[in-house]
Amino acid sequence: MTATFQKHTLNFKRPSGTSRGIMNTKDTYFLIIKSEDSFGVGECGLLRGLSIDDRTDYEDELKGVCENIELGLSEENLYEALQEFPSIQFGLETAFKSLISKTSFELFPSKFTHGEEAIPINGLVWMGDKAFMKEQISEKLKQGFTCIKMKIGAIDFKTEIELLKSIRKEFSQHEVELRVDANGAFLPKEALEKLKVLSDLQLHSIEQPIKHGQWQDMARLCEETPLPIALDEELIGIFSETEKIELLNTIKPQFIILKPSLIGGFHGSDSWINLAEKYNIGWWITSALESNVGLSAISQYTFTKNSKLPQGLGTGSLYTNNFISPLEVSNGTLNYNPSRTWDFNIEAIN
Numbered sequence: 001m002t003a004t005f006q007k008h009t010l011n012f013k014r015p016s017g018t019s020r021g022i023m024n025t026k027d028t029y030f031l032i033i034k035s036e037d038s039f040g041v042g043e044c045g046l047l048r049g050l051s052i053d054d055r056t057d058y059e060d061e062l063k064g065v066c067e068n069i070e071l072g073l074s075e076e077n078l079y080e081a082l083q084e085f086p087s088i089q090f091g092l093e094t095a096f097k098s099l100i101s102k103t104s105f106e107l108f109p110s111k112f113t114h115g116e117e118a119i120p121i122n123g124l125v126w127m128g129d130k131a132f133m134k135e136q137i138s139e140k141l142k143q144g145f146t147c148i149k150m151k152i153g154a155i156d157f158k159t160e161i162e163l164l165k166s167i168r169k170e171f172s173q174h175e176v177e178l179r180v181d182a183n184g185a186f187l188p189k190e191a192l193e194k195l196k197v198l199s200d201l202q203l204h205s206i207e208q209p210i211k212h213g214q215w216q217d218m219a220r221l222c223e224e225t226p227l228p229i230a231l232d233e234e235l236i237g238i239f240s241e242t243e244k245i246e247l248l249n250t251i252k253p254q255f256i257i258l259k260p261s262l263i264g265g266f267h268g269s270d271s272w273i274n275l276a277e278k279y280n281i282g283w284w285i286t287s288a289l290e291s292n293v294g295l296s297a298i299s300q301y302t303f304t305k306n307s308k309l310p311q312g313l314g315t316g317s318l319y320t321n322n323f324i325s326p327l328e329v330s331n332g333t334l335n336y337n338p339s340r341t342w343d344f345n346i347e348a349i350n
Contacts (some may be wrong), residue, residue: 001033001034001070002033002034002066002069002149003032003034003065003066003069003172004031004032004033004034005030005031005033005059005062005063005066006030006064006163007026007027007028007029007059007293008027008030008320009023009026009028010023010025010026010027010028010291010322011319011320011321012024012026012318012319012320013073013317013318013319014322016126016318021049023174024045025049025288026048026319028039028043028046028290028291028294029043029044029059029062029091030042030043030091030293031043031044031065031066031091031092031094031095032095032165033095033099034192035099038099038254040094040095040096040097040098040104041094041095041097041098041101041104041293041344042068042090042091042092042095042098042159042204042293042294042297043090043261043290043293044087044088044090044261045087045090045091045261045289045290046058046087046261046286046288047088047261047288048332050262050288051085051087051236051262051288052086052236052237052262053084053085053088055291057292058088058099060156061082061088062088063242065078065082065088065267067183069233069283071095073092073093074257075211077335078090078092078094079092079204079260079265079267082097082228082290083264084239084260086263086264086265086268087261087262088269089264089267089295090264090265090266090268090294091265091271091294092258092265093266093267094107094265094293094294094297094341095212095266097297102303102343103180104145105326105344106305106319107296107297107301108304110300110303110304110317111281111303112299112336113162113204113326113336113338114336114338115338115339117303117312118300118330118333118335119303119311119334120146120147120309120310120311120316120332120333121145121147121148121312121313121314121329121332121333122145122147122148122177122310122312123138123141123143123145123147123148123312123332124149124312125137125148125149125150125151126151127151127152127153127154127155128154128155130162131153132164133150133163134163137163137167140279141167141176141328143331143332144331145176145308145329145332146175146176146177146206146310146332147176147177147179148167148176148177148179149179149180149181150164150178150180150181151180151181151182152180152181152182152185153182153183153184153185153186154185155317157194159202160180161198161250164178164203165201167301168201168202168209168255171264173202173204175230177204177310178201178202178204179204179207180198180203180206181206181207181208181245181308182207182208182231183207183208183213183232183233184208184209184210184212185209186209186210187210187212188210188217189222190220190284190310191205191209192221192224192225193215194209194222195209195225195226195227195229195313196227198227198333199225199226199227204227204231205227205228205230206228206230207229207230207257208230208231208233209221209229211233212234212236213234213340215247215250215251216250217230218234218251218253219250219251219252222231222251222252222254223252225254226265227313228254228282229253229255230253230254230255230256230257230282231247231255231256232249232256232257232259234247234251234253235247235256235257235263235272236262236263237254238263239264241275244271244275245275246302246316248276248281251281254282255281255282255283255284256276256281256282256283256286257283257285257286257312258272258273258283258284258285259285259287259288260288260298260301261287261288261290264301267302268299269285272327273305276316282309283311284310284312285298285301285305285307285311285313286311286312286313287312287313287315289315289318290309290315291319291322291323292316292322292323292324292325292327293323293325293344295313295315296326296336298313298335299311299313299327299334300336307326310332311334312324314329314342316329316336317329321342324340324342325340325342325343325344326338326339326340326341326342328340
């Protein structure tokens with residue numbers, strides 16, 4: 001068994017904005033394992049400026065993984081040694097699942113991968129000027145989405161409220177579920193007042209209203225908020241079960257959001273889900289701007305968790321140079337069309 005890795009730069013069709021800035025490209029890495037006549041591929045979905053493993057020694061760590069791939073995923077294995085590199089953990093888990101899969105890409109066989117059931121997802125509205133955001137909202141509604149997630153915090157708050165009000169004038173909370181994601185844009189001293197304004201619009205939730213790492217401020221918000229709060233970036237860099245329990249018991253959020261590439265793959269996600277359910281905290285899963293390789297793996301895993309909430313898995317169409325896959329978005333759901341074949345050429349990755 002041998003392993004190699006390849007870097008691949010994904011190009012956005014149009015610049016995508018969050019409160020942390022504008023993205024035009026995204027670097028990702030593919031871990032490729034070969035054994036006799038089969039191969040496995042996993043995506044190490046690094047997210048610059050956000051992933052805890054966005055480090056200068058990232059490629060050196062990948063080289064070490066490839067040199068020691070025979071250790072596999074058994075006890076005292078590569079996975080445990082990679083605690084500080086959750087995106088590589090995700091890529092490693094996925095690559096080994098891919099290696100033993102009959103098709104290299106059907107990792108969790110289910111009614112989803114057989115094309116019999118779909119996953120409800122939110123339509124994502126990126127930050128931009130008012131006209132651009134309004135255009136995206138109209139497009140998502142036309143596409144049949146009944147759950148829309150809007151990123152806020154980059155333009156002025158009043159304009160964002162106007163955009164949300166424009167949706168509510170046409171659609172009640174029973175017709176369209178609205179979520180907002182502040183990506184930590186609010187200051188602690190102003191956050192509660194802004195949450196009160198947002199709550200008047202019958203929103204489902206707000207993700208990460210203030211920057212992560214401010215546990216006491218976030219705990220106060222979660223206690224006093226009129227609007228359910230979902231932790232997102234707050235989970236990044238929390239590795240041990242003891243730390244996870246301390247975070248959940250301190251902040252007591254209404255929801256947590258799981259990005260497998262940022263929290264240790266499937267094993268890390270399972271750990272958070274088990275704790276969330278123990279403490280009666282809601283959860284859902286989202287992608288972290290992976291290519292269709294990582295998105296497919298996350299989607300298949302997500303389906304096995306039987307969540308009834310819309311998931312954040314609608315990012316496959318963002319890039320000009322993504323890989324053709326069986327994933328299709330239709331009427332606000334993510335579908336896996338088994339009649340569509342993958343176009344993933346290892347040699348062609350650059």
